[in-house]
Amino acid sequence: MTPLVISWVGALIGLLLAILLILFKLAPTYSLILGAIVGAFIGGADFAQAVSIVISGTQSVMGTVVRIIAAGVFAGVMMESGAAEAIAKTIVDKLGGTKAMLSLALATMIITAVGVFIPVAVLIVAPIALSVGNKMGYSKVALLVALSGGGKAGNIISPNPNTIAAAGGYKLDVNQVMLGGLIPAICGVIVAVIIASMIKYKGTKVTDEEAAELEKVSTTNLPSLAKSLVTPAIAIVLLMISPVGSMLGLDALAKLKIDSLYILPFAGIVGSLALGKRKKILEYCSSGLNRMTPTILIIIGAGAIGGLITASSLPSQVVSLVEASGLSGTFLAPIAGILMAAATASTSTGVILATGSFSNAILNTGVAPLSAAVMTHAGATVIDHLPHGTYFHVTRNAMGMSMKDRMKVVMYESMVGLTMTIVAVILYGFIL
Template sequence: MTALDISWIGALCGLALAIIFILFKLAPTYSLIIGAIVGAFIGGADFTETISILVSGTQSVQGTVIRIIAAGVFAGVMMESGAAETIAKVIVDKLGGTKAMLSLALATMIITAVGVFIPVAVLIVAPIALSVGNKMGYSKIAILLALSGGGKAGNIISPNPNTIAAAGGFDLDVNQVMIGGLIPAIFGIAVTVIVASIIKRKGTKVTDEEVEELEKSNSTDLPGLSKALITPVIAIILLMISPIGSMLGIEGLAKLNIDSLFILPFAAIVGTLALGKGKDLLNYCTAGLDRMTPTILIIIGAGAIGGLITASDLPQQVVALVEASGISGTFLAPIAGILMAAATASTSTGVILATGSFSEAILDTGVAPMAAAVMTHTGATVIDHLPHGTYFHVTRNAMNMSMADRMKVVGYESIVGITMATIAIILFGFVL
């Protein structure tokens, strides 16, 4: 089939149907696959062509899937060994008091940046944050903004599934996208701290009873900081070898392009041995894979509907619409990230859909792959926290918030995402 065999109407109907199913709480993987099938039929495909679309779409995401499976070893070690919690506790202890908002945002940023999923990073730091909030008299709304904003900033510079997807969608190394997101992330963390500090007295406060419950369940068997840092430090050093070689003009290092597929499991294994928990490695691997499985399944579904969109003329129609409106083609990358992440309420799924469906159209506007990847990636953070996604509810439960209070945070979270996307557009769309 050629790229224009399927009507854009079919692709749009399939995507809309998938979103409706997700809103009605059908598993996102099934929602996306059903949307792809129905959309293909509406667009004019027969049974054989529909299967071809599904297969080609899911095959296109296999490189991302295998890298995410490998990253599961790393995530499992960081989460299950207590290393991530140790890092968070040390950061908050060192910067606590008057710098409470900064410490909470930085803790979540760093935990996410070293490869822990953003919902899990919030879960790890939430008990510490609630304790700090109770002591300082801060509201839950402000505390969650600090955690969520910090997590968003860390998420665009991490070897997490969304970054792997952004890199894979434009044939880049994951370390390039991580470095590209650094300046937007710095602005994101700054805006997070400023806004959280402004609203720190607004909303429901943390009660003494909640803190007492947390203290009962607190873990005391945590590794020391020096050991906890070994896994992420090894990963960061190895991921940065090639970029540093390029910057310094050292050809041997520049050519040493070791994929995250190898680096993350290697760092995890060495880190586990350094922690003295070699006997737990298999359990960490299993736990990490369990954490990654829902994301992998969603990505397969996203690949299916991405195949439908790619086989249709929808990307061309979107480009034509952008051109007719007089908007610069530079904005297509962040717009794609914003829309797809909003539709699925997921950063990683949004990036997969945006890159898989619109990468060629984005590059055809003259945008460089690196710029396209970073702008799409940061765009996906703008409204990826909506109530039809799991992140909204995981974070609400972690903070023991009412639905009304959690909804109040959504707008503030979007301010952080808009800031990072805007900085990425200015930096990669017009300056560089």
């Protein structure tokens, strides 16, 4: 029996409907599933076939879902124990005020890179940034450029849900995608520091009243740096064993295929013991799972819309369009990441939609899986910070900014994301 091929028109309408519903604030999971069902009907499916498309699509993302659930243990430990805040505070203190923008960008980059969500990373470092800004006379716009730019750089080399989704979408290990994003991330944080330094005196300053409020918040109960580094160090070292083995030609290490599914929970549990928080392990696990739940639900919805597109002729139409335009198929990966993240104002959701909907089309252009994953991932950082998403408002509130000042930051954030995307395309699209 010939499998049903959904019309590309139905798939496109379903995708656009899902994005439109997200913009109108319907829960992303419902938006994506509803878009998949409507698109299937418009594309020629009957009731049974529409259900089959949605079920097969959601089943395809279960591997990613399980890994993200496992990552919740790691995230819970880093966020709830104070380890992430301790790392950030140490970095800023050691580099000092004269290198403030570099220290703030690095602090946010590093704690995002070790598995803290980027909005949470900004929330953690924001009080430190405001205190430094008050002492040095720096503007809030410049401070947030440093924080957000550093966070974006760390986000493409972290074991966060977006990286796990990018890896899962192209059948890769998460450590491969993390390592692949390293050079673009370094370039991104450099650009963030340069931009922030150029505009550090332009815009609204941190008031003495705001600084006084920050001094009321105690940080005396933070763990030591050595204890705080145990969790991320274990995770990074173990996740890098297979990639390093491949690079050095050590087959025994390369064949281990160590997976984030068990490494991240293991690192979280050992880190809890090192922090002296044995009795709080269950609490950290629950907190981490709660933080991961919204992303898990979005992935399930994205799997549904991905199932629709996979069952349709849209991927082949996209490839034909790219070939007809004379544009290299290499650009399809970053464009997909840019557009999906812009539509949803979310890095994670953008990556999930881009990989779930267009991974096969991208690979059909001849792009290698790792190259596609890194370019899609980097592309999702270009305009994922628009006002219809939560990141825009979380960061605005964290810095106590006006809407006008927060909008000024958007352009600079896009410059950082675009830098990482250009570097990723040059490196993985044309050199490697």
